[in-house]
Amino acid sequence: YTGKITLPLDVVAEFEKVSGGDIAKIRPFPINVTFANEENDMIHDYIYCKFTGNGRNVKGDDGLEKELDLFVLDMKLNQ
Numbered sequence: 710y711t712g713k714i715t716l717p718l719d720v721v722a723e724f725e726k727v728s729g730g731d732i733a734k735i736r737p738f739p740i741n742v743t744f745a746n747e748e749n750d751m752i753h754d755y756i757y758c759k760f761t762g763n764g765r766n767v768k769g770d771d772g773l774e775k776e777l778d779l780f781v782l783d784m785k786l787n788q
Contacts, residue, residue, distance in 0.1 A: 710781035712758060714740070718773035725763075732760045737782055757783040 724732045737759040746752050758779040 710784055712756065712779035712781050713776055714779055715774050715776045718775050721775045721777070724760075731763060732777070733762045735760060753788050755783075755785040755788050756781060 721732070724735065728734050737757055740756040740758060742754040742756065744752055756779075758781045761778040761780045
């Protein structure tokens with residue numbers, strides 16, 4: 710699996726502070742994704758991942774955002 714996450718740059722800066730500047734050193738973490746499908750059933754996906762590296766590709770007009778690549782270790786779909 711592959712994944713990406715877009716975070717506000719100020720959040721990424723906090724991650725960089727606690728990781729000593731290298732967010733790839735942060736231990737794997739869970740992301741819970743919840744959405745409603747076409748029949749309005751709630752779908753809950755669980756993604757266990759880690760950041761693959763650092764970077765400075767910043768995008769966004771309203772606020773500064775950063776898209777980060779994730780290394781997905783495990784996914785549990787529709788839990």
